[in-house]
Amino acid sequence: RKEVEQDPGPFNVPEGATVAFNCTYSNSASQSFFWYRQDCRKEPKLLMSVYSSGNEDGRFTAQLNRASQYISLLIRDSKLSDSATYLCVVNPPNGGFKTIFGAGTRLFVKA
Amino acid sequence: DAMVIQNPRYQVTQFGKPVTLSCSQTLNHNVMYWYQQKSSQAPKLLFHYYDKDFNNEADTPDNFQSRRPNTSFCFLDIRSPGLGDAAMYLCATSPGQLTYEQYFGPGTRLTVT
Numbered sequence: 657r658k659e660v661e662q663d664p665g666p667f668n669v670p671e672g673a674t675v676a677f678n679c680t681y682s683n684s685a686s687q688s689f690f691w692y693r694q695d696c697r698k699e700p701k702l703l704m705s706v707y708s709s710g711n712e713d714g715r716f717t718a719q720l721n722r723a724s725q726y727i728s729l730l731i732r733d734s735k736l737s738d739s740a741t742y743l744c745v746v747n748p749p750n751g752g753f754k755t756i757f758g759a760g761t762r763l764f765v766k767a
Numbered sequence: 768d769a770m771v772i773q774n775p776r777y778q779v780t781q782f783g784k785p786v787t788l789s790c791s792q793t794l795n796h797n798v799m800y801w802y803q804q805k806s807s808q809a810p811k812l813l814f815h816y817y818d819k820d821f822n823n824e825a826d827t828p829d830n831f832q833s834r835r836p837n838t839s840f841c842f843l844d845i846r847s848p849g850l851g852d853a854a855m856y857l858c859a860t861s862p863g864q865l866t867y868e869q870y871f872g873p874g875t876r877l878t879v880t
Contacts, residue, residue, distance in 0.1 A: 753861060
């Protein structure tokens, strides 16, 4: 089992749709969780940190489910500009500042 | 206001010819990372520094070395590039205090001929 797993997609959705991605992690003691966005041939950019209580930033909501060892990202009212790859990142225990990236989920938002 | 800068953006090298990629940061972050990313794959951590403390990933080939002469700069040396080393190389920084959020440079795309 990979340490961090994501559904690769692609997810093809129309503008205005709501879409959700999940990411599972194997180490239950993992500490910190993030979602990054990566556009084609560009660097990853931090989208959101994921807190135990869940957090929201505009149209984006991130949640952590420690019992089932997954994090989720919900995008409401999808825009064309949301088309990108969404990377899940986990900080494993006892890894210092090491982080592990999932392979990413590709999202295409269509007009 | 570029905060993490990588040079060059594109690098072509010959098979077996040593190459050095550079990264600099204006964020004064303690942690610096080097990742390798191939097409449609996750960024793969090669190594990271906390200040001058070097942390090598167990599966990083010996062909890859790194130097961090000061807080601002970090270098990736590929001693004998093979065709399989062609990839995007990403540098990232993190404050290193209470957060693991990372800030990436634009990457260097390495081609090996």
